[in-house]
Amino acid sequence: MADTDIVAAVKAAIAGVEIPGGDTLGGFRGLSEIIVTRSAVAFALSVPAGMEAAFGPAREAAQQAAERVADGRKVLVSVSSGKTPPGMAPAAQRPGPPQKEAVPGVRNIIAVGSGKGGVGKSTTAVNLALALQAEGLKVGLLDADLYGPSVPKLLGIEGRPAIREDGIFTPHRAFGLPAMSIGSMLTPNQAVVWRGPMATSALRQLLRESAWGALDVLVVDLPPGTGDIQISLCQGVDLTGAVIVSTPQDLALIDAKKAIDMLRRMSVPILGLVENMSYFVAPDTGRRYDIFGHGGARVAAGQLDMPFLGEVPLVMGIRESSDQGRPVVAANPDGAEAAAYRGIARKLLAGTPALRS
Ligand SMILES: Nc1ncnc2c1ncn2[C@@H]1O[C@H](COP(=O)(O)OP(=O)(O)O)[C@@H](O)[C@H]1O
Numbered sequence: 030m031a032d033t034d035i036v037a038a039v040k041a042a043i044a045g046v047e048i049p050g051g052d053t054l055g056g057f058r059g060l061s062e063i064i065v066t067r068s069a070v071a072f073a074l075s076v077p078a079g080m081e082a083a084f085g086p087a088r089e090a091a092q093q094a095a096e097r098v099a100d101g102r103k104v105l106v107s108v109s110s111g112k113t114p115p116g117m118a119p120a121a122q123r124p125g126p127p128q129k130e131a132v133p134g135v136r137n138i139i140a141v142g143s144g145k146g147g148v149g150k151s152t153t154a155v156n157l158a159l160a161l162q163a164e165g166l167k168v169g170l171l172d173a174d175l176y177g178p179s180v181p182k183l184l185g186i187e188g189r190p191a192i193r194e195d196g197i198f199t200p201h202r203a204f205g206l207p208a209m210s211i212g213s214m215l216t217p218n219q220a221v222v223w224r225g226p227m228a229t230s231a232l233r234q235l236l237r238e239s240a241w242g243a244l245d246v247l248v249v250d251l252p253p254g255t256g257d258i259q260i261s262l263c264q265g266v267d268l269t270g271a272v273i274v275s276t277p278q279d280l281a282l283i284d285a286k287k288a289i290d291m292l293r294r295m296s297v298p299i300l301g302l303v304e305n306m307s308y309f310v311a312p313d314t315g316r317r318y319d320i321f322g323h324g325g326a327r328v329a330a331g332q333l334d335m336p337f338l339g340e341v342p343l344v345m346g347i348r349e350s351s352d353q354g355r356p357v358v359a360a361n362p363d364g365a366e367a368a369a370y371r372g373i374a375r376k377l378l379a380g381t382p383a384l385r386s
């Protein structure tokens with residue numbers, strides 16, 4: 030079925046759903062655009078502040094009605110009043126502790142964050158996940174980077190994940206890692222419309238409605254910066270902590286500091302800093318060049334009172350293997366690059382024993 034047909038079918042299917050006040054969704058001004066992607070149908074209901082719970086039954090009914098015409102796609106319906114999420118309000122104004130719920134089977138969740146894009150966050154997340162696996166842990170990977178999902182490419186996975194009878198996703202599996210990406214739910218250029226409640230609703234479903242199996246650690250590749258995804262992840266689950274990736278340039282570090290600041294405000298332990306593209310090794314001569322002013326992240330980690338987990342050099346092999354969908358830790362486990370990531374994983378494990386036990 031064409032996407033536009035599905036939009037029309039969903040609109041028709043939910044039109045009769047009753048909402049508080051005796052009206053129906055058909056005439057409800059708070060209904061968002063209906064977004065149809067390869068594997069999902071999403072829409073949001075913006076309701077007056079305080080009415081979120083009252084709209085619960087309508088949300089449920091709309092979900093069921095939409096599912097009947099969604100042609101096998103997941104349906105994501107979110108209800109929000111468009112207020113600032115409570116975690117961002119000063120503690121004194123908070124209505125109560127945010128409701129955190131464990132993800133069944135997943136013992137630890139580690140977020141990999143950065144201040145800005147392009148610093149190698151995804152490359153680090155994927156290789157760190159593989160390095161933790163090589164240390165004997167059961168590891169999964171969740172790509173939550175709405176604005177630049179790159180895990181499918183990095184792991185060479187294609188298409189959308191299978192959905193079981195009961196509506197639960199079966200994660201892709203690559204190099205032994207169960208992996209889910211928000212990217213497989215989007216078509217290119219759709220990220221811009223997946224702001225706010227839509228994004229957080231997608232995250233919640235990827236996290237909670239995927240058959241992860243028993244995992245010691247789920248590694249989450251965050252979008253850069255400090256947006257809705259970060260806030261909703263921090264509020265929705267108890268993170269074991271976050272790993273921050275930065276390049277040595279001061280500018281990237283300034284951005285990283287902002288991200289660290291936000292995570293700390295949300296009581297997320299910072300497990301350490303990784304310096305990526307730390308120095309350049311010339312492929313012909315093997316000579317090392319500190320083109321970015323190497324060492325900035327190590328100094329910054331000390332100043333920011335957090336562990337320094339290690340440095341990853343800028344090497345062609347890392348980029349090339351990533352481009353081919355064969356991350357370097359899996360493609361060349363005995364190489365120097367893999368050793369860098371394994372060292373980082375070991376340091377992380379040493380500093381965070383909960384991951385292993
Ligand atoms: N240590 C490295 N050496 C060489 N290339 C790297 C390294 N880390 C990342 N890259 C390359 O830099 C680009 C950006 O990396 P990526 O992990 O996608 O960044 P981010 O997730 O922060 O946006 C990619 O082309 C990737 O292959």
Ligand SMILES: [Mg+2]
Nearest residue numbers: 151174177179
């Ligand atoms: Mg990325």
